[in-house]
Amino acid sequence: MKLIFLSLLSLSICCIITAQNTVIKAGHLFDSKTGKMLTDQIIIIKDGKILDVGTNLKYTTKDTLIDLSTSWVLPGLMDCHVHITDNNPYRKTNRGLHDSYFMESSAFRALRGGYVAEQFLMNGFTTIKEIGNDANYATADVIKAIKEGWVKGPTIFYAGKIIAPYGGQSRGVNIENEHAWEFEYIDADTPEEIKKAVRKNIYYGANVIKMVTGDNGIYDVEDIKAAVEEAKKYGLKVTVHVADKAGATNVIEGGAAAIEHGFGLDNIQLQLMKDKGTFLVGTDFSFDNWYSYGLDSATATTLTNKIIDRLKRAYTIGTKMAFGTDIIIDIPGLNRVQTSLKVLQTWKAAEIPAAYILQTMTVYAAELLGVEKSKGMIAPTFIADIIALKNNPLEDIDAVKNVAFVMKNGKIIKQ
Ligand SMILES: [Zn+2]
Structure with missing residues (x-):
């Protein structure tokens, strides 16, 4: 009984630890649906997917914060x-x-x-x-x-x-x-x-x-x-x-x-x-x-x-x-x-x-x-494939040649 209780306890501690989200502060965010560049957006990521995106979203100190406030953030x-x-x-x-x-x-x-x-x-x-x-x-x-x-x-x-x-x-x-x-x-x-x-x-x-x-x-x-x-x-x-x-x-x-x-x-x-x-x-x-x-x-x-x-x-x-x-x-x-x-x-x-x-x-x-409901946009429920550029691609498309950050399925690949 004691053993079961202990293992349940460790399971719940484990869940609390892994329940934290990844949060991206995006200085500029490309809205691929409208073609417009948004400013000062927060992206919240959980289990490889985008949970929420918008301005002034709340997050805690337990969350992993990625500061891309001087970058241009795009879908992968x-x-x-x-x-x-x-x-x-x-x-x-x-x-x-x-x-x-x-x-x-x-x-x-x-x-x-x-x-x-x-x-x-x-x-x-x-x-x-x-x-x-x-x-x-x-x-x-x-x-x-x-x-x-x-x-x-x-x-x-x-x-x-x-x-x-x-x-x-x-x-x-x-x-x-x-x-x-x-x-x-x-x-x-x-x-x-x-x-x-x-x-x-x-x-x-x-x-x-x-x-x-x-x-x-x-x-x-x-x-x-x-x-x-x-x-x-x-x-x-x-x-x-x-x-x-x-x-x-x-x-x-x-x-x-x-x-x-x-x-x-x-x-x-x-x-x-x-x-x-x-x-x-x-x-x-x-x-x-x-x-x-x-x-x-x-x-x-x-x-x-x-x-x-x-x-x-x-x-x-x-x-x-x-x-x-x-x-x-x-x-x-x-x-x-x-x-x-x-x-x-x-x-x-x-x-x-x-x-x-x-x-x-x-x-x-x-x-x-055929993946328009899960890829190609930074929006709730979408897969967290996210990149960041050092320069504004709307000013010069060649900015896509300078990729500073890559996330695939919510995992950081390059930072
Ligand atoms: Zn070919």
Whole structure:
């Protein structure tokens, strides 16, 4: 009896000690829903979630206080198009995909994935969408390692292998090596094959489905619908790579959640996306990004100007957008996030307001990922993914390159 009483007592003492909250004093707080910067806010965090946020909230000396009164506090950032296991100079050549398969094992790719995942987290990206080209499901192991606590990384939405018409994104492979691309792609050319490919990816850990159209063959509306309906059974969304514009209308009409890239989308397609609620994840490469991929200066300039034009048109039309970068070759001297954030040059050149860019990195990205009720905002019941910047991002969006504080799931990662 005495023993039971004592253990109950120690349990209650333990609960009193762990019941304390974490409190953030935010000098400036970005309200991602309205795009406005609030001042002098208090954020109260308990058990990894935001309990309350507002001015003059009460807290006690038992609470853990984090003073960010001279900082700009934002929801954790999200990048909706990354390839964490890849950093691949081979891809400067047409044979790049296949050279990488011979030179780098899935194990090596997973190790790189852990290294890059940590870079994303430490630079303020608490959520990323890993979108394929990750060897033989290497990212599935990165996700496990993060859960085990072996490596630090953001929450990862994961696509598994890319589902594509015959040939993946390969060009010119001889018939004796016709299956080589299946290292990173699943050939699927009918609605039934597409459904099977969706199920296979889910089996190996995918929680978002990625397809490619327009590189080697174009999917019909029925093909896209097959993927969308199969994925929907398991609560997942489908996103589709459309490099330029071919096949985009089928993707939109088929009900996909997003188009990735879409560098050549015309105004009719952008309007149709707006009407259907299809997101654009624009992967808006800057000149520096193209140049680092080995393009000559004239071609890099042409492509960059094309993307600036598409970005401007999408913004004017009102197509929903979520931020995505798509970097697979780091610029020498820069890490993955520093290289990725070069895309901000393109957003600035297109004169997109900083508040809107931040919304594509937070609240709109959360909507695309289907987590708009738990991520992308600093609001009661939301997961406590919170970052702080040293400068005001509404004055200059480049302030997101200087992250002073990172919290993921209520745990301080960087301070
Ligand atoms: Zn990509």
